[in-house]
């Protein structure tokens with residue numbers, strides 16, 4: 001897309017974003033009408049497809065504007081199987097069952113929870129560490145240089161595993177703070193701090209009452225006790241006295257072969273000054289959702305999101321000299337560190353992710369910097385927030401979404417045609433973390449046969465009515481057995 005096209009699209013998107021999610025109620029009718037007229041003027045529809053489907057409102061106007069700029073048409077029929085692109089907030093098993101590899105693009109890898117739930121990520125990192133420590137018994141000089149978990153991931157225990165729970169109860173003392181988080185929630189929901197024996201006793205009583213409760217509560221990963229406790233980083237770096245974290249992106253633009261990228265996002269600040277002893281969670285949790293609960297949010301919301309440039313300038317001004325940091329620490333050391341950590345996490349799950357040509361994923365990664373400039377990974381999120389309710393987000397988010405789609409399209413086309421991936425025309429802000437062209441191909445890949453060869457282009461899509469799914473349960477290509485069809489990380493979840 002040329003720059004003027006992109007500008008036009010960005011403008012359209014920023015208007016259209018008023019239609020997204022929570023902001024819909026405040027959208028004046030005139031603007032809505034204007035947007036719809038404008039959209040049809042720029043992207044007239046002919047009823048012929050190709051079709052795209054968007055499930056949910058997160059980023060919908062940006063995705064929609066992008067697809068319309070390609071001449072595609074939006075369908076509201078979630079069961080339609082002849083789509084070109086499907087982007088859903090909530091994963092649904094049927095989407096993976098009917099997916100036509102090599103012909104379609106489908107947002108979210110079916111088992112991305114290996115990275116995007118707290119227990120999933122913790123387990124993957126631990127297992128990777130065990131594997132790597134075996135490799136490290138190799139002769140010196142032949143060992144690969146790898147990160148240690150303790151160097152970037154705060155000490156964490158699972159509360160749904162009894163010996164881990166006991167280990168935590170035994171080590172706890174009041175000199176340290178801990179944070180307790182549900183495995184598969186987001187936006188700071190269900191999080192609390194543990195600072196005293198009294199708070200620990202309350203947690204123990206809660207767990208005990210669940211243990212005595214109905215059987216369904218006891219299934220690991222699913223029950224309400226599927227939580228982790230994590231050492232609380234008590235000395236975060238502060239911006240004008242406020243706590244912040246950084247949202248960055250891990251993009252899996254292509255799954256066969258893997259083409260994985262890093263993308264910058266933005267910094268999220270609390271409204272209140274940081275006080276480690278305060279019991280008000282809004283000063284501890286930097287999620288926008290938490291900040292929105294404040295009556296001051298509407299007045300001060302622009303202060304709660306900083307661009308990476310702003311963060312870089314601030315750190316240059318305040319800390320470069322006093323802390324002996326290199327110039328532009330944010331874009332040099334910090335960026336490299338985030339990339340290293342993301343690559344490490346990706347490698348931890350690389351062989352376990354379910355991959356088909358056409359699956360792609362955008363994962364939001366939350367990083368905390370402490371006052372010693374140590375970088376901590378807090379978590380990774382599926383379906384990251386793509387709303388643009390602040391000026392900085394209006395500048396950052398459309399670019400992230402458009403480049404995600406551009407890269408997903410270009411890499412899938414190149415894979416299908418057996419072309420070399422690099423250089424990538426679509427690559428602008430994202431940095432390549434992993435080029436899987438040289439990776440060994442998986443031996444058994446459904447639909448591709450046992451050779452693992454690239455799929456041959458399939459016949460062009462007929463723009464026909466959707467085929468009804470045969471009766472009976474769909475094969476288990478999506479969530480794990482026993483899971484509901486849709487993986488719910490809260491409806492309308494934005495991972496922010």
Ligand SMILES: Nc1ncnc2c1ncn2[C@@H]1O[C@H](COP(=O)(O)OP(=O)(O)O)[C@@H](O)[C@H]1O
Nearest residue numbers: 154185186187188189231232233285286378379
């Ligand atoms: N170990 C920690 N130390 C300090 N602050 C933390 C820690 N873990 C989380 N936080 C704060 O809590 C917020 C929410 O935690 P997070 O793990 O991202 O869960 P959620 O999925 O609810 O967003 C983070 O954005 C950060 O501000």
Ligand SMILES: [Mg+2]
Nearest residue numbers: 187366379496
């Ligand atoms: Mg988070």
